[in-house]
Amino acid sequence: MRAADFVVKALEREDVEFVFGYPGGAIMPVYDALVEAKFKHVLVRHEQGAALAADGYARASGKVGVCLATSGPGATNLVTGIANAFMDSVPMVAITGQVPTHYMGTDAFQETDMLGVTMSIVKHSFLARTPEDLFWMLPEAFRVARSGRPGPVLLDIPKDVQQTMIEMPAETPPPPEPVVEPDSAALAAAIELLEDSEQPIIYAGGGIGMANALEAFRDFVEATRIPVVTTLKGIGSLAGDHELNLGMLGMHGLKAANLAVQESDLLIVIGARLDDRATGKLDTFAPKAKLIHLDIDPAELGKLRRPAVAVRGDLTHSLTALRAPIAIRNWRSRCLIRKAESAWDYGNPSDDIYAPRLLRKLSERAGTRTIISCDVGQHQMWVAQHYNFTEPYQHLTSGGLGTMGYGLPAAIGAWLARPDHEVIVVSGDGSIMMNIQELATLNRYGIPIKILLLDNSHLGLVRQWQELFFEERFSEVDLSDNPEFVQVAESFGVEGMKVDHRNQEEEAIEALLNAKGPFFLHVAINPETSVWPLVPPGKSNADMMEGAKS
Amino acid sequence: MKVFMQLSLFNREGGLERVLGVVRLRGFQVMEMAAHQNAQGNALDVTLKLQGQRESDNLKQQLNKLYDVEKVEMFTMAPAKSAVMTNFSQQPMAAAG
Numbered sequence: 001m002r003a004a005d006f007v008v009k010a011l012e013r014e015d016v017e018f019v020f021g022y023p024g025g026a027i028m029p030v031y032d033a034l035v036e037a038k039f040k041h042v043l044v045r046h047e048q049g050a051a052l053a054a055d056g057y058a059r060a061s062g063k064v065g066v067c068l069a070t071s072g073p074g075a076t077n078l079v080t081g082i083a084n085a086f087m088d089s090v091p092m093v094a095i096t097g098q099v100p101t102h103y104m105g106t107d108a109f110q111e112t113d114m115l116g117v118t119m120s121i122v123k124h125s126f127l128a129r130t131p132e133d134l135f136w137m138l139p140e141a142f143r144v145a146r147s148g149r150p151g152p153v154l155l156d157i158p159k160d161v162q163q164t165m166i167e168m169p170a171e172t173p174p175p176p177e178p179v180v181e182p183d184s185a186a187l188a189a190a191i192e193l194l195e196d197s198e199q200p201i202i203y204a205g206g207g208i209g210m211a212n213a214l215e216a217f218r219d220f221v222e223a224t225r226i227p228v229v230t231t232l233k234g235i236g237s238l239a240g241d242h243e244l245n246l247g248m249l250g251m252h253g254l255k256a257a258n259l260a261v262q263e264s265d266l267l268i269v270i271g272a273r274l275d276d277r278a279t280g281k282l283d284t285f286a287p288k289a290k291l292i293h294l295d296i297d298p299a300e301l302g303k304l305r306r307p308a309v310a311v312r313g314d315l316t317h318s319l320t321a322l323r324a325p326i327a328i329r330n331w332r333s334r335c336l337i338r339k340a341e342s343a344w345d346y347g348n349p350s351d352d353i354y355a356p357r358l359l360r361k362l363s364e365r366a367g368t369r370t371i372i373s374c375d376v377g378q379h380q381m382w383v384a385q386h387y388n389f390t391e392p393y394q395h396l397t398s399g400g401l402g403t404m405g406y407g408l409p410a411a412i413g414a415w416l417a418r419p420d421h422e423v424i425v426v427s428g429d430g431s432i433m434m435n436i437q438e439l440a441t442l443n444r445y446g447i448p449i450k451i452l453l454l455d456n457s458h459l460g461l462v463r464q465w466q467e468l469f470f471e472e473r474f475s476e477v478d479l480s481d482n483p484e485f486v487q488v489a490e491s492f493g494v495e496g497m498k499v500d501h502r503n504q505e506e507e508a509i510e511a512l513l514n515a516k517g518p519f520f521l522h523v524a525i526n527p528e529t530s531v532w533p534l535v536p537p538g539k540s541n542a543d544m545m546e547g548a549k550s
Numbered sequence: 551m552k553v554f555m556q557l558s559l560f561n562r563e564g565g566l567e568r569v570l571g572v573v574r575l576r577g578f579q580v581m582e583m584a585a586h587q588n589a590q591g592n593a594l595d596v597t598l599k600l601q602g603q604r605e606s607d608n609l610k611q612q613l614n615k616l617y618d619v620e621k622v623e624m625f626t627m628a629p630a631k632s633a634v635m636t637n638f639s640q641q642p643m644a645a646a647g
């Protein structure tokens with residue numbers, strides 16, 4: 001057999017179900033071997049779509065996502081998706097073809113130094129210079145991608161290596177993943193802080209879901225009854241309508257969440273990295289709070305703020321050890337009263353469709369077997385604020401990188417991972433155009449994804465910033481020359497409908513949810529609707545701007 | 551602040567580049583550097599003298615995460631007690647897990 005056949009075998013051994021990719025010269029031997037593969041190859045229409053679909057698959061399934069591309073432009077087109085997975089700690093293996101070894105370093109046709117290009121956006125990268133390298137690098141790539149704090153791994157395979165004839169090597173089972181036990185002295189110190197604290201807040205991040213620690217986390221919340229705020233990626237770790245959930249914190253966080261954190265005397269930061277969008281100006285963030293920081297990645301502990309106690313280790317073990325009731329009745333009720341007082345008012349009087357209300361209604365109507373895959377912008381923040389999630393995997397969002405164009409390809413990956421779920425893309429008229437070509441992928445595979453386009457005929461979030469922070473000097477944010485989206489969708493074989501009046505909100509949601517196949521719901525909204533609250537850049541999270549709710 | 555790092559790398563493609571990339575990204579400059587391959591050719595011992603304003607403990611942790619890095623040791627020129635975090639400050643670390 002050829003080494004290329006081994007590549008396919010190795011993917012089968014990893015129980016890969018789907019590979020997202022696009023062929024080309026330097027990866028042709030692998031594409032030839034794919035003809036015999038037991039897993040399915042999904043042909044996207046742009047390699048960025050492949051990487052982002054692999055990301056969506058990984059987030060929805062909890063398994064490693066795999067993408068495949070040729071050398072040069074194919075490989076560089078993956079880069080945004082790899083960076084996206086790196087920032088959000090998503091397990092991914094990206095396999096790229098490379099020019100033959102004797103051409104490497106000669107500026108050959110479609111030669112790009114992918115090891116060099118991706119070095120700072122991968123957990124690790126391998127270049128297989130011989131077939132023997134492949135034998136250990138392939139399983140190792142999967143192991144590295146999913147171990148500890150997950151992330152993307154690149155495997156670059158020169159064409160001559162793929163073509164070399166080999167003997168199939170025996171399968172070597174991967175070494176068992178060691179569980180990192182938390183240090184008992186650190187746990188004891190954390191318990192002491194918890195007992196002494198009067199105004200604690202739990203700061204829940206995306207690491208909780210990724211570490212499979214949801215049960216331990218929820219038990220910890222129920223035992224301590226400490227109010228919870230979540231990061232963008234921590235959404236769903238506690239149900240959105242749970243009494244103790246104060247909502248998302250940060251730049252577009254909810255008032256009750258931001259103020260609780262600012263007043264707290266102890267923050268229990270769990271599987272989160274204190275990203276600047278969450279903390280606001282760091283030296284004004286939670287000024288009275290000590291930190292207990294729990295994470296698997298030692299480099300996150302103390303990276304941005306010194307914890308009083310750092311607990312490195314498996315979150316299930318740590319959280320189980322910290323479970324104990326604490327007496328904070330007054331503080332808890334203060335947080336909950338403020339939550340009730342600052343609850344969102346959806347009664348916007350205008351005749352326009354009001355995006356927060358539409359998303360709220362969708363959330364109430366759609367049920368729990370639903371995945372929302374967001375793009376980036378105002379609509380993404382409205383989803384985070386107004387949609388009620390019960391599990392983290394239901395909320396796919398590009399947090400760390402903020403990749404416009406994420407929504408549609410990620411939704412494709414997510415639906416393939418969970419075909420029994422309703423998968424809905426919530427997009428903006430800027431973002432949707434970044435990977436609109438993947439509508440062809442829906443059609444090709446009969447993927448019944450729903451697309452909810454919130455069209456404000458602008459790059460809304462940028463427009464809002466120009467309005468607020470650049471004296472309304474609007475620069476290159478007008479998209480009123482957008483195509484007729486329903487026609488675009490129909491030309492890809494996707495049915496669609498356009499609405500623009502508030503009394504169409506229910507009807508539109510029904511049409512979206514009742515469609516048998518893929519569906520494109522084009523919702524025209526008022527371009528002047530802003531996202532509130534907003535913490536201006538460089539300001540403390542206590543300084544939230546709250547504009548008119550229109 | 552000046553800091554010395556002594557690293558032992560598995561001698562694999564790109565290892566040294568990754569180390570230097572992390573040093574740069576995390577806010578340090580190389581003042582001196584020496585690298586020696588061991589007799590078997592499977593390890594590379596690297597000594598770096600660096601300067602930077604950021605927390606060197608974190609640089610060490612970031613280097614330690616690299617797949618090619620087998621071991622990192624760090625020596626600071628300032629007494630360990632005064633090693634403060636850069637911009638970010640506040641309470642001392644009471645217990646590290």
Ligand SMILES: Cc1ncc(C[n+]2csc(CCOP(=O)(O)OP(=O)(O)O)c2C)c(N)n1
Nearest residue numbers: 377378379402404428429430431459460461
């Ligand atoms: C690939 C990429 N380019 C640019 C940006 C900067 N950016 C962030 S939000 C935004 C506007 C998004 O517009 P749209 O998708 O229409 O969403 P809206 O804010 O209007 O809801 C832009 C340009 C980005 N995040 N990603």
